[in-house]
Each structure stands twice: as C-alpha cells, then as structure tokens.
Amino acid sequence: MFDRIWRIVIKEFIELKRDKWARFRLIVPPLVQMLVFGYAATFEVYHVSTVVLDRDQTQESRELLSRFSFTDRFTIVETASTDAQIAHAIDRSDAAVALVIHPGFSNLLRKGQTAPFQVIVDGTNSNTALIALGYVNLIAGQYSADYAADLVRRGLAGANAKPVTVNLETRPWYNPDLNGRWFFVPGVVGSLTLMLVVSLTASAIVREREVGTLEQLMVSPIRPYELILGKTVPFFLVGLAEVALVAVFGTVWFRVPFFGDPLILLMGTVLFLLSTLGLGILISTVCKTQQQAFASNFFVLNPMFTLSGFAFPISSMPVILQWLTYLDPLRYYLVVIRGTFIKGVGLDALWPDMLGMAALGAGLLGISILRFRKSLD
Amino acid sequence: MKLVRIKAMAIKETLQVWRDPFSLLIALLMPLMQMLLLGYGLSLDIKHLPVCVYDREASQDSQALLKRFQASVYFNIVEGADNYRDIATSLDRGICVLAVVIPPDFTERLNDSGVSTVQAIVDATDTNTANIAMGYAQAVVGGFSTDAQISATDARGRPLQFIQPVDVESRVWFNETLESRDFIIPGVIALIMALVGAQLTSLTVSREWERGTMELLVSTPVSPMEVMFGKLAPYFLIGLLDAAFCLVFGVFWFDVPFRGTVSTLFVATSLFLVVILGIGYLISVKIKSQVGAAQIGLLVTLLPTALLSGYTFPIDQMPPPVQAITYLVFARYYVTALKALFLKGSGILDLAPQLLAMAAYAAVIAFLASRAFRKNLD
Numbered sequence: 103m104f105d106r107i108w109r110i111v112i113k114e115f116i117e118l119k120r121d122k123w124a125r126f127r128l129i130v131p132p133l134v135q136m137l138v139f140g141y142a143a144t145f146e147v148y149h150v151s152t153v154v155l156d157r158d159q160t161q162e163s164r165e166l167l168s169r170f171s172f173t174d175r176f177t178i179v180e181t182a183s184t185d186a187q188i189a190h191a192i193d194r195s196d197a198a199v200a201l202v203i204h205p206g207f208s209n210l211l212r213k214g215q216t217a218p219f220q221v222i223v224d225g226t227n228s229n230t231a232l233i234a235l236g237y238v239n240l241i242a243g244q245y246s247a248d249y250a251a252d253l254v255r256r257g258l259a260g261a262n263a264k265p266v267t268v269n270l271e272t273r274p275w276y277n278p279d280l281n282g283r284w285f286f287v288p289g290v291v292g293s294l295t296l297m298l299v300v301s302l303t304a305s306a307i308v309r310e311r312e313v314g315t316l317e318q319l320m321v322s323p324i325r326p327y328e329l330i331l332g333k334t335v336p337f338f339l340v341g342l343a344e345v346a347l348v349a350v351f352g353t354v355w356f357r358v359p360f361f362g363d364p365l366i367l368l369m370g371t372v373l374f375l376l377s378t379l380g381l382g383i384l385i386s387t388v389c390k391t392q393q394q395a396f397a398s399n400f401f402v403l404n405p406m407f408t409l410s411g412f413a414f415p416i417s418s419m420p421v422i423l424q425w426l427t428y429l430d431p432l433r434y435y436l437v438v439i440r441g442t443f444i445k446g447v448g449l450d451a452l453w454p455d456m457l458g459m460a461a462l463g464a465g466l467l468g469i470s471i472l473r474f475r476k477s478l479d
Numbered sequence: 480m481k482l483v484r485i486k487a488m489a490i491k492e493t494l495q496v497w498r499d500p501f502s503l504l505i506a507l508l509m510p511l512m513q514m515l516l517l518g519y520g521l522s523l524d525i526k527h528l529p530v531c532v533y534d535r536e537a538s539q540d541s542q543a544l545l546k547r548f549q550a551s552v553y554f555n556i557v558e559g560a561d562n563y564r565d566i567a568t569s570l571d572r573g574i575c576v577l578a579v580v581i582p583p584d585f586t587e588r589l590n591d592s593g594v595s596t597v598q599a600i601v602d603a604t605d606t607n608t609a610n611i612a613m614g615y616a617q618a619v620v621g622g623f624s625t626d627a628q629i630s631a632t633d634a635r636g637r638p639l640q641f642i643q644p645v646d647v648e649s650r651v652w653f654n655e656t657l658e659s660r661d662f663i664i665p666g667v668i669a670l671i672m673a674l675v676g677a678q679l680t681s682l683t684v685s686r687e688w689e690r691g692t693m694e695l696l697v698s699t700p701v702s703p704m705e706v707m708f709g710k711l712a713p714y715f716l717i718g719l720l721d722a723a724f725c726l727v728f729g730v731f732w733f734d735v736p737f738r739g740t741v742s743t744l745f746v747a748t749s750l751f752l753v754v755i756l757g758i759g760y761l762i763s764v765k766i767k768s769q770v771g772a773a774q775i776g777l778l779v780t781l782l783p784t785a786l787l788s789g790y791t792f793p794i795d796q797m798p799p800p801v802q803a804i805t806y807l808v809f810a811r812y813y814v815t816a817l818k819a820l821f822l823k824g825s826g827i828l829d830l831a832p833q834l835l836a837m838a839a840y841a842a843v844i845a846f847l848a849s850r851a852f853r854k855n856l857d
Contacts, residue, residue: 123771131778141801142786145523145607148796166645192652193823216646225654226822228662229523229607230793236614239647243621246645253642265642266593266628268544270620272613274603275570282606305770392770393682397501399777400509400674408520413791415608417529418522437573444604451571 106324110332114306118336124302128340132294132348139290140356143413144282147233153180153197155188160208166219166245170201175237188222198224199234214253276445284359287352288443289412292435294348295371296378297403299341303382304395307333307474312391326475334379341375353443361446370438370452373459377431380466387473406430411437431466434458480708484701488709492683496713505678510671510721511728517667518733521791523659525611526552531575533560535583544597544623548579553615566600576602577612589627653822664735665817666790668725669810672748673755673784676718680759681776683710684852688767703852711756718752719745729821738824746827747820750837751813755780757844764851784810812836 118124152170156163170176179197182188191197202220210217221238225231250265277284310316319329353360385402389395409416409423410432416424427433434455441447441455449456496502530548534541548554557575560566566578580598582588589595599616603609625643654661687693696706726744729735759776766772786792787801788810794802805811812833819825819833827834 127774135782138782138786142797143792144796145610145792146796147610151795193825194829195819211644214642214644216643218648219645221647221649223649223651225651225657226662226818227793228654228657228659229611230796231651231654232657233607233610233614235649235651236610236617238649239614239621240617242645242647243617246643249644250642253644264593264631266589266624266631267595268589268620268624268627269594269596270599270617271596272599272601272616274601274609274613277603277606277609280603280606280609285604285606393773394501396770396773397505400505400678401512404513405516408516414521414523415525415605418524418526420519423519440604445571447571451568451573 103325103328107328107332107335110319110324110329111335114333114336117306118340128298128302128344129347132298132344133351135294136287136290136348136352137355140283140287140352143286143290145229145233145413146280146282147230147237148174149177150175150199150230150234150237151179151197152176152199152201153182153188153191154178155182155185155200155202157205158203158207162208162211162249163203166203166242167201169241169245173237173241175234192222192224195224195226198227198230199238201238211249283356284444285440286413287356287358288349288439289410289436291345291349291352292374292432292439293407293410293412295341295345295374296406296432296435297399298344299337299375299378300382300385300403301396301399302340303334303337303379304385304389304398305392306337307383307386308389308392308395311386327471330383330471330474334383337379337382338375341378342371345371358443360443362442363448364442366448366452367439367442370435370442370456370459373456373463374431374435374438376463377459377466380463380468380470381431383470383474384466387470387477406432409433428458429462431459431462434462480702480704484705485709485712488701488705489712492710493713495686496679496717502679502682505675506717506721509675510724513671513674514664514667514725514728514732517670518660518664518729521659521663521667523607523611524657525608525615527555528553528577528608528612528615529557529575530554531558531560531566531569531578532556533563533566533578533580536581536585538586540586540589540627541581544581544620545579547619547623548616551615551619553612554619570600570602573602576605576608577616579616593631660733661735661822662818663791664729664733665821666788666814668722668729668817669751669788669790669814670781670784671721671725672718672751672813673780673810675721676714676752676755677759677762677776677780678773679717680711680714680756681762681772682769683714683760684763685767685769685772689769697855704849706852707760707849711760714756714759715749715752718756719748722748722752735821737821739820740826743825743827743830744817744820747813747816747830747834747837750834750841751809753841754809754837754844757841757848760848761844761851764848780810783808784814787811788814790814809837809840812840 154167156167171178176199180191182191188200188202192200200222202222204218204220207217219242223231223235247265247267254265274280352358385395385398389398409427409430411427416427416433437455438452441452496506532545534545545556549556554577558569560569560578569575570578578600580600582596585595597620599613601609601612628643651657687696726737730737758780762775762779763772766775784790787805787808794805794811816830816833819830
C-alpha cells in the first residue's frame with residue numbers, strides 16, 4: 103500500500119519537475135504578488151495634502167496652522183487667499199484637506215470665547231477622510247486645551263475659570279507604531295497559499311482526466327484512497343514549502359516580526375492545507391476542463407479572499423455575509439497567522455480557529471473524496 | 480477591410496460566446512456576483528466594535544463616561560473586566576478590540592486639578608480599524624470632557640466659566656456621510672471591466688488553436704485586421720452592457736450617487752475597454768493555450784487594477800517608486816475618472832488628463848494588437 107502511494111507521489115513530483123510553467127507559477131507570481139501587496143496595500147494616512155487659508159493672519163492663527171505643518175500626517179501644499187482657490191484645490195484633488203481660519207479668530211480667543219476653525223475634507227476616499235478628520239480634531243483639540251490652560255494661568259479667563267478636561271491616552275497593543283505592513287504581510291501569506299494550493303491541486307487532477315491518464319491509473323491495481331493520498335501528499339508538501347517561502351521572504355523583506363510559537367503556526371498551516379486540498383479535489387470533481395477549473399478562481403477563491411477579513415474587517419460586513427465567512431477556511435487561518443506573527447498568542451487564544459479549520463478540512467476532504475471515488479466509477 | 484467579413488466574424492464570435500456556458504457565465508453572472516460580493520463585503524465602516532471596560536472607580540462619573548461608549552453606535556460593550564489580566568486575555572482572544580480603563584482616582588483628579596486621564600488599549604493588529612477606533616474613542620471622551628467642563632462647579636457650588644477656545648467645524652465634501660461603499664463601488668466597475676474583458680478576449684484566439692479551427696480561419700479570405708475587429712466587437716458590446724449594468728445596479732441598488740454625465744462615463748469606459756480588450760487579444764495571440772492565456776491575462780490586467788489603481792488602497796500612501804509605477808497602470812486613470820464622475824460630478828474637461836492618458840494607451844495597444852495576428856500556422 104505505502105509502496106503504491108509512494109509511487110504516485112514520485113510521479114507527481116516528476117510531473118512538477120518537468121512542467122516548467124508550473125514551477126514558474128509556484129515561485130515567481132507569489133513573490134511578485136508579495137512585493138506588490140506589501141507595498142501597495144496600505145490604509146495608512148500620512149502626508150495628507152493640505153491647503154490652508156488664513157484670513158486672520160495673527161500670531162494665534164499662525165500658531166494653530168504651524169502645528170499642522172509640524173506633523174507628518176499633513177503636508178501643506180498650497181496657501182490660498184480666497185475661498186474659490188480652496189474649492190478649486192479640492193475639486194482638482196490637489197489637496198484632500200482644507201483648513202480655513204476666518205477673520206476675528208484671535209479676537210474671539212483673547213476674549214475667552216469660542217472661535218470656529220473650519221475644516222473641509224474631500225470624502226471621495228472615505229477611509230482617508232475619516233482618519234484625517236480624527237487627526238485634525240486631535241491637533242486642534244490639543245491647541246485648544248493649551249490655549250485654555252494659558253488663559254487660566256495668565257488669569258485672563260475670568261475669576262472662576264478652571265479648565266476641566268478628560269484626556270484619552272491611547273495605547274495600541276501588539277503593533278505600537280501602527281505599521282500597516284505588520285497587518286498585511288501575514289495576510290498575504292495566507293491568501294497566496296489558498297490561491298496557489300487550491301488551483302494547483304484542482305488543475306493537476308483535471309489535467310489528468312483531460313489527457314486521459316486518470317483512466318490508466320484506474321486500471322492499475324491502485325485503490326481509490328491510495329490514489330487520492332498519493333495525489334494530495336505532494337501538494338501538501340508543496341503548500342508547506344510555499345508558506346515557508348512566502349512567509350520568510352515577506353517577513354525578511356518587509357521586516358515584519360514573528361512573536362509567536364513556530365510550532366503553533368505549523369499546526370495551523372497543516373490544518374489550513376487540509377481544507378485547501380479538500381477544496382482543490384472538490385473543484386476537480388465538478389470541473390471537466392482545465393478552463394473550468396481556472397474559472398473556479400473567480401467563483402470560489404475570489405469570494406473566499408474577499409470574505410476572509412484580509413483587508414476589510416468581517417465585523418463591518420452585513421450579517422448574512424458574516425455567517426458565510428464561517429465557511430471560509432482563510433478566515434480562520436488569517437486569525438492564526440496574525441495571532442502567531444503579531445500577537446504572539448498561543449493555543450489558549452487560537453483553539454476556536456484551529457477547531458474551525460479542522461472541522462472545515464475534515465468536511466471538505468470527506469466530501470471531496472466521496473465525490474472523487476464516485477467520479478472514478 | 481470589408482465590413483461584411485468583419486460582421487461575419489463578429490456573428491460567429493457572438494454565437495460562440497452565446498453557446499459556451501462558461502463564457503456566458505463570465506459575461507453575465509460574474510458582474511452581478513462581483514457587484515454584490517464586493518459591494519457588501521468591502522466595507523470599512525466601523526460600527527459596534529466590541530469593547531471591554533475596566534472601571535476601577537465605579538463612581539457616577541465613571542459610569543456616565545462608560546454609558547457614552549455604550550450609547551455610541553461605534554462601540555458595543557461586551558465585557559466588564561476586573562483586572563488587567565482579563566483585558567489582556569480578551570484582547571489576545573479577539574473578544575474585544577478596545578479596552579477602556581478608568582483609573583481609581585478619576586473623579587478625584589477631575590475635581591482637584593481639573594484634569595483626568597482615561598486609558599484606551601486598542602488591538603492594533605488591524606491597524607486601520609485601530610486608527611478609526613481611536614478616533615471615535617477620542618470623540619466620545621471629548622464630548623464627555625466638554626460636558627464635564629460645562630457642568631463643573633467651583634468649591635462654593637458656583638458654575639465654572641466655560642472655556643473652549645477652538646471649535647472644529649468640519650465639513651466633508653463629495654461623500655458627506657463618509658460611506659465607504661460610495662468610494663468602493665465606482666472602483667468595482669473598473670475591476671469588473673478588467674475581469675470580464677480580459678478573461679473573455681484572452682480566450683478568443685487561443686481557443687481557435689486548441690479546437691483546431693485555426694486552419695479553417697487561416698484558409699478563409701479574412702484579413703488579420705478583420706479578424707481583430709470582428710473578434711473584439713462582440714466583447715466591446717458585452718463590456719459596455721456590463722458597464723451599464725454596473726452603473727444602474729450601483730446607483731439603484733447600493734444608492735451610490737452618480738453626479739457626472741453618462742456620456743463622459745461612456746467615453747471613459749470605451750477607452751478603457753479598448754485597452755483591456757487589446758491586451759487580452761495580444762495575450763491570446765501570443766499564448767496558444769487557453770489556460771495559460773487566461774492566467775497571464777489575470778496577472779497583467781486584474782492584479783494591477785485591484786492593487787495599483789487606487790480603487791481601495793490610496794496611491795498617495797504608497798512608496799514613491801511604487802507611485803511612479805502606478806502611472807503605467809492604465810486602470811489608475813479609469814478609476815480616477817470613475818470616482819470623479821460618481822462623487823465629484825466632474826465634467827469631460829476636468830477629466831481631460833485621464834482621458835488623454837487612456838487614449839494614448841489605447842492607441843499603442845491597438846497598434847500592437849493590429850500587428851500581432853499573422854496568418855500562418857506555426
């Protein structure tokens with residue numbers, strides 16, 4: 103029995119060795135995708151192009167605006183002198199944020215009254231706009247608090263004035279510098295593994311059927327489960343090597359730390375690969391041609407990628423889609439891979455996801471083997 | 480070039496798409512599926528973020544502050560912790576994303592010095608969510624702070640004078656409610672165009688090779704140019720139909736505003752389709768296997784459209800060398816035009832740079848494609 107499985111395994115590796123295209127596909131696109139994703143996938147908000155209009159031209163107004171030029175969140179690209187210039191700059195996307203100080207700003211401040219500070223944000227990119235607005239509020243709020251404290255200290259704010267403030271001290275855990283690559287690079291490792299292993303497994307089996315060699319295998323003394331084992335073991339090993347290649351390349355190139363236990367990551371990866379192999383075999387039993395197997399990319403893998411929480415949080419999806427994500431093995435694997443890389447957590451935190459992957463893997467492999475056996479009869 | 484031959488070619492190609500369930504699936508079902516999946520799935524709007532609270536004072540003030548977190552649509556208190564270890568466990572397990580810690584001397588400090596500090600620990604694994612959550616938490620605490628100032632009294636019970644020097648009046652243009660859907664859906668159209676256009680056309684010539692009909696095609700009097708026009712015309716129409724579908728679906732189903740003119744959208748989409756179809760055709764001529772052509776097609780059209788066009792990830796946040804590369808990504812111009820058309824209502828003159836860039840691209844690709852097909856059987 104082991105002998106027959108072993109022979110199939112060797113046959114698969116020889117096929118892989120002689121298929122130049124498959125080897126290319128295993129190494130070059132994943133690395134290119136890792137690079138492109140690593141550099142392009144970012145939601146960070148730095149150097150937001152900003153146009154300022156200071157119609158007060160006083161020490162106070164200049165002080166407030168200078169606080170915006172001293173942070174790396176904003177870059178002042180234009181100093182406008184009319185409202186029309188502001189509108190023009192935002193319409194043409196020359197600036198995404200406009201800061202406007204009206205005349206009389208400092209007069210109101212000196213009297214201890216509240217002075218408006220007008221901010222216009224281009225909402226076309228809602229995410230950037232939201233985060234930029236947060237920073238504007240933070241900087242202006244800090245200025246406001248400093249000014250209030252100054253008024254009180256100099257006794258200019260009235261007899262019974264005392265600033266009462268509650269501050270929020272924020273502490274980002276796990277990724278103190280909020281470096282987006284720490285979030286995306288491990289995610290790319292998981293996503294690429296899913297895409298590669300599933301399409302590789304599916305197309306290998308479909309090709310065998312297309313070429314007609316599957317029938318030859320059937321008339322040999324090999325038993326169906328031996329055939330399935332023999333065909334999946336190579337892809338399992340290839341998948342493991344792929345994870346190692348992409349993970350090492352991504353973490354070294356983009357300097358992403360690894361805080362967790364490699365053994366736990368290995369365990370999660372093995373469970374994840376079970377699901378991907380099951381999915382690959384399942385697709386191969388449904389599709390008759392390589393062309394159809396390729397199309398499954400769009401109908402199966404793309405949705406899985408979208409629903410995995412790779413970039414868009416699952417908690418923001420409509421409830422029905424959130425339920426669907428429980429059927430997505432990548433969803434669990436991303437938790438495990440990010441948990442081990444960034445959070446450095448162990449099984450006590452990751453067991454539900456391990457369990458989810460194990461259940462999905464068992465289910466997918468079970469169904470796919472049943473279907474595969476049927477397709478052999 | 481004879482129109483009648485182009486027409487014959489186009490009819491043949493249309494029938495081929497019509498009778499091939501796989502092509503039909505990509506042409507008709509794919510746009511609908513992608514629109515629903517991406518329209519609903521790609522949301523960055525954060526609501527009901529799970530919060531864990533650790534109230535070390537348990538006073539009226541601290542409870543009032545926590546009530547504000549509970550009342551906010553952005554937060555949802557899921558757990559009350561009794562120590563820092565509980566917080567660490569909750570964050571480790573992903574039970575909560577934000578933990579609010581109120582110090583034991585919260586009210587005392589507020590009364591004595593007027594300044595009190597609350598701590599927010601946030602799970603920064605997902606940096607974007609963390610950033611937004613911190614912004615919302617700042618807003619909640621800021622609101623509480625303002626009210627505390629208004630209702631504060633001095634030692635003799637007289638109200639303190641209210642001081643808030645600067646008030647930020649923010650206004651958001653083009654997408655007033657900051658719906659992430661309004662910013663995603665226009666880009667999804669580019670993605671669907673790239674997907675459908677490149678997938679369908681990348682098969683068109685390789686299919687003739689694989690099915691052995693290339694000999695037949697070469698033996699007819701049709702010229703290479705006629706082959707190109709005849710083969711691409713049906714896909715061009717399918718592409719326009721899909722674009723129209725996306726527009727209607729986006730505006731009526733997802734309520735995305737469309738402030739530009741349909742004619743400008745038509746011009747931009749036509750130019751983009753010429754580029755995409757041309758690239759698909761080029762690949763199809765060069766690579767004789769259908770699967771290989773489809774894969775290369777995916778790599779050259781879909782990947783740059785998804786990542787380097789600015790459709791979800793803002794180009795201005797990428798490193799400068801990558802930003803330079805995006806100028807070579809034709810989808811960048813289309814996505815910019817789409818977003819401006821939907822949200823800003825830009826006219827054809829505002830979009831002249833994007834349209835010209837696409838036109839230049841289209842001219843180069845069309846030139847290359849017209850020379851690619853040779854009538855021989857090697």
